Amino acid sequence: RIDAPRLWSTLSMMAQIGGTPAGGVTRLALSEEDRIARNLLRDWALEAGFTCDVDSMGNMFIRRAGKHRALPPVMTGSHVDSQPLGGNYDGIYGVLTGLEVLRTLNDNSVETERDIVLVNWTNEEGARFAPAMLASGVWSGQFSEEYALARADNAGVTVGEALDAIGYRGTLPARAFPVHACYELHIEQGPILEDEAIDIGLVRAAMGQRWFTLTIDGFAAHAGTTPMHSRRDALTAFAELALMVEEIGYQHQPDGRATIGMAQITPNSRNVVPSRVVCSVEFRHPQSEVLEAMEIALREAAEGLSTRGVMANVERIFDYAPIVFDDACLARSEKAVKALGYSSKPMVSGAGHDTCYISKIAPASMIFIPCEKGISHNEAENILPEWSEKGANVLLHSVLSAALE
Amino acid sequence: RIDAPRLWSTLSMMAQIGGTPAGGVTRLALSEEDRIARNLLRDWALEAGFTCDVDSMGNMFIRRAGKHRALPPVMTGSHVDSQPLGGNYDGIYGVLTGLEVLRTLNDNSVETERDIVLVNWTNEEGARFAPAMLASGVWSGQFSEEYALARADNAGVTVGEALDAIGYRGTLPARAFPVHACYELHIEQGPILEDEAIDIGLVRAAMGQRWFTLTIDGFAAHAGTTPMHSRRDALTAFAELALMVEEIGYQHQPDGRATIGMAQITPNSRNVVPSRVVCSVEFRHPQSEVLEAMEIALREAAEGLSTRGVMANVERIFDYAPIVFDDACLARSEKAVKALGYSSKPMVSGAGHDTCYISKIAPASMIFIPCEKGISHNEAENILPEWSEKGANVLLHSVLSAALE
Ligand SMILES: NC(=O)NCCC(=O)O
Numbered sequence A, B: 001r002i003d004a005p006r007l008w009s010t011l012s013m014m015a016q017i018g019g020t021p022a023g024g025v026t027r028l029a030l031s032e033e034d035r036i037a038r039n040l041l042r043d044w045a046l047e048a049g050f051t052c053d054v055d056s057m058g059n060m061f062i063r064r065a066g067k068h069r070a071l072p073p074v075m076t077g078s079h080v081d082s083q084p085l086g087g088n089y090d091g092i093y094g095v096l097t098g099l100e101v102l103r104t105l106n107d108n109s110v111e112t113e114r115d116i117v118l119v120n121w122t123n124e125e126g127a128r129f130a131p132a133m134l135a136s137g138v139w140s141g142q143f144s145e146e147y148a149l150a151r152a153d154n155a156g157v158t159v160g161e162a163l164d165a166i167g168y169r170g171t172l173p174a175r176a177f178p179v180h181a182c183y184e185l186h187i188e189q190g191p192i193l194e195d196e197a198i199d200i201g202l203v204r205a206a207m208g209q210r211w212f213t214l215t216i217d218g219f220a221a222h223a224g225t226t227p228m229h230s231r232r233d234a235l236t237a238f239a240e241l242a243l244m245v246e247e248i249g250y251q252h253q254p255d256g257r258a259t260i261g262m263a264q265i266t267p268n269s270r271n272v273v274p275s276r277v278v279c280s281v282e283f284r285h286p287q288s289e290v291l292e293a294m295e296i297a298l299r300e301a302a303e304g305l306s307t308r309g310v311m312a313n314v315e316r317i318f319d320y321a322p323i324v325f326d327d328a329c330l331a332r333s334e335k336a337v338k339a340l341g342y343s344s345k346p347m348v349s350g351a352g353h354d355t356c357y358i359s360k361i362a363p364a365s366m367i368f369i370p371c372e373k374g375i376s377h378n379e380a381e382n383i384l385p386e387w388s389e390k391g392a393n394v395l396l397h398s399v400l401s402a403a404l405e
């Protein structure tokens, strides 16, 4: 069993880094807050006698040695970065429960056959740098490193520059090594487990995602002198598109998701008819065919804006296929749940996770715990200590049984 | 007659300050670019032997002495500030033609009965600090100075701080003195004069304006895990509102204008359902009753958003009544047009101008020249040298005839 009070206090300490007045956290990837959080994680790891190596994407690999270094290790990992005005558990809960698992094995002087590697993956959220899961994507061979290092934030700073700025461009190559099994423990970020009073979600699949950047070009005009009918207003065109995107989501219920989270208006002045809107669009669904239909509908909607005298350009920047997790990995977690006397149910993740990418190169699965009202990507994100403890125990036994093989 | 090549080269020199790659200008009120432009204007004035005083709102008063200092002076003025990615003529054309008028009077050793005062009014555009015409509003008693100095830009910098930062918080009180007549020469910012091949617009009235700040509060949620029907999405609510605002404009054709120029999304991350949108709304119309109806429709639209689970707050930040200019002032300009052999027509301004506020405390009117395709608040804003020259000659004779009275 893990040490629940220690885990809780570790989580609380970490929540200070980037903490917001409303009790959430803003710890954007490769920001100063991320640097401080990474340093703290590394110090905790070294204090406990583990090693910590960093690869060229800034991914951190904390390793507890087993008997046979030559055997592929067991991996667990998640991310330290957060959304702007995000919550205290998304990602960091998986990292710090991983640390708690390693500490617990130390406390009990458990010797494993295989090494256990705890990973902090860089830029999981996709908030500062799009797309999400960028560095686990590179590590697992989904993106080239060159592409990833050149991704820029809204201020034009690239991933490469940001890695250098916080001193986390490491020397290990960002390339997968053989992994025996990989587990990620995460909050559900949805309401199902809490609603049904179930302790543990055994995640068997994850939805696919497609992300787009849309640029709508109209023509800047004076708000006072330009009659309504002679405007080429990028903002009202954007508004029409936003409602069509929402409608695309509604057309593919219950599983479809369609979201515009980001928009930037030019010149963004009260008395100027906007010349340009750049926005994000993202779709999610468990089936690739539906994602394809959603994309087609988006492209049609964007073309239709030409009746407003504006030009819309649709660029797909992320195509994240639906994935299915490994049965053998899930079986270990299911066994752990039973042994611990917890309740569980199989689930599909609506969120993307680093371990989805890891599942492309190694057997992998995920474990969910409830989170209050399903609130996530929000400062109000919350979990209860008993939920936290149960999840960590399932992670401990899943990882341990794989590491003893 | 004014010196047309000198006027054109003065305009060109000024266009360098804040010049953009696309040939426009970004010279936001009280920015570094504004400071440099103000210094240049002051240097030109002092070189020509005029005085230059600055009031506590940063308004600059350049004075050419007449015979009788005790008589109320004739005033002409406009503004040096621009929109972000704005044009080379909006405002600055009125200031530099005013300078050209004073220089021409020097060249011809004309002695006037009254002083002539050329004013650069601070923050006419309302782009960096809302509302527009802020400092002519204070000077003419429409806003308190305390209110105006506390207006903040999007970064939280107040007008008072920005005045200090560029060294333009002057010592004159920002309070009207008696004025015999006031003229402002400006580009039309609309297409009528060019379309009808008319040299000069004699502006007899200006539309009223109402500006609002809307805050739409929803609830941040995960874009992947939050089903469409359980979202409280501030952005899609904003989109619905934007189309309703546009519709309000269409309902009051041909004169009505309804514009959303500015919007800011929180947290503005691709995979977060937005929690908040803050946006501007502005309406224009020549009749106050119609503006009132537009405002009522806006408030109803905003309330209707509650069906989406969001709360919309509507704050009116600017109520600029329609105004009518002075007949005697217009008559001088009409006489000048005839004497010079130009064509003219009476017009209503869709844009607000500092001289609308001055008209509340002194006889005032405005003179328009064409601008290409009516394009304004756009880097592509353009005028022809012959248009520029004609406008300046009408200003010269309007101001001169008043100053000889
Ligand atoms: N788990 C999580 O919130 N990941 C961020 C990427 C996504 O939006 O799915």
Ligand SMILES: NC(=O)NCCC(=O)O
Residues within 6 Å of the ligand: A222, A223, A224, A271, B090, B124, B125, B126, B132, B133, B189, B350, B351, B352, B353
């Ligand atoms: N003339 C001009 O563009 N003034 C700015 C205020 C307005 O939008 O009417």
